[in-house]
Amino acid sequence: MFEAEDTIVAIATSSAGAARGIVRLSGPDVVDLVGPLFSATGGVTISGVTEPSNLDGKLQFSNLPDPPITLPCELLLWPGSRSYTRQPAIELHTLGSPPLLEMLVDTLCRRGARLAEPGEFTLRAFLAGRIDLSQAEAVLGVIDANDDVQLNTALAQLAGGIAQPMEQLRSDLLQLLAELEAGLDFVDEDIEFITTDEIACRLVQVQQQLHELEQQMANRAERGSKLQVVLVGPPNVGKSSLFNVLLGRFGSNSAHQSGALLPAIVAPQRGTTRDYLTGTLKLGNLSCQLVDTAGVEIASNVPASEAEEMTQAAQACAAEQRQRATLQLICFDSDSPLPQKLPLPGRELLVFTKADLDPQRQLQGVISVSSVTGCGIDTLAEAIRKQLIDDVNSPAEVVASTAVRCGDSLRLARAAIQRAHELATAQGGDELIAAETRNALQELGKIVGAVYTDDILDRVFSSFCIGK
Ligand code: GDP
16 A cells, blocks of 8 residues: 555545535646546646646546546646645546546546545655654544534644654654764773763653653543543532533533433532533533533441442542543632642633622632522633633644554653663663663654554554545
8 A cells, every 4th residue: 555656546525415526636647647638728738737737627538438528627736746745646626426526536547547545645645754644643633623623633733733842852862862872982982972860861851751742642542532621629519500500501402412411410418419420512613521520429328338438439430530631620619618729721720619609709810600690601611612722722732543543652662761761870881771762762753653664554544534
């Protein structure tokens, strides 16, 4: 699959039929294949075109023994290497009738083109160095995006995204490797280019950065394409009421159908939310999952030991939900203490609940809401939306498939750096440290595709649709 010498063709538009359909070709023979079928208005022949051009005209082709078909067509031609694939490429924009487009592709295949494999145009762009592997995945992310957030994430990744922090890390490690290897060349002369302390110190920094990226990727892979907003706070603070009010006002219909289930149980006794509940919020063009974390409902006849076990299970469940959260809503009311830790930017919002009971209380950096009167609910929804948008616009945010693929490489790179660090602190020899550094570089190279195997390319490109 991984060769780019022949000319490939595919329908690039939806198979459902539309006013306009596109047939795309890439490869050395595009002009020879299409030229005889296309007559441009004004008589230009495409073999004489040397710059990327846009030509109107007519396309005439036939699948013998059928009579020839003539279609109006706009032809986009990249005769040299300034195309997406960096090969000569043509797009034929014509009527979007699927049987007609299939007949056209069939004609081109009989003239010598080959039907493209899924993702093969993007694969060629990657092989030609036009985009890196994470950007190729971003192309898929753009195609598959269901909402603005997914689209923004994919577009950011397409524009560089993960590639930038990755390049920085790779260049730091390459620099370190160069210094280590320079030292090895002069080992007999007793010239030291870099001290062991310095090596250890730089390795610790790299390890830290890798750890952060790994964490980010793990969270990203786990949450898939969903952003999670989790309600957190002591029992009875009003979380379930807030969950119901937010979903009542901003819940998407699909969430209720797909069973975000029943409204959360609201009760005056402490600890009445039995499990965690989820529902989909639609905030403008952004959708996220709202989660009401676990509490416990323990009947009075439950023995104390069992009650304790249930409490612990509920707390573990809540902790797990918090771990997955893109954003936590830390709830407190006038009976509960003001949360001590100030929120980290982007990860938490402080929410003062039951504001109707204490309307005078205005706290800096805190959003006051009442589930009874509805005051502050719109402000809270807007704050959630803003935080989530900021979160997904962070430079290292990636599409879910990249996160899954990169997880292993990051873990292996960090393990190699850890071994290098242990060697450095145990005076284990620069040669071995250099070898481990090279291992780490090899793994990081896989993320952007500087190092790739057929297996990696297969995994990335097989999930594309044909024509992309
Ligand atoms: P949770 O345990 O944190 O989920 O809290 P609940 O949502 O079950 O609410 C606990 C109690 O506080 C219930 O009696 C609610 O009716 C009451 N409550 C919740 N929100 C408000 C509010 O905004 N104003 C007032 N006055 N009472 C509220």
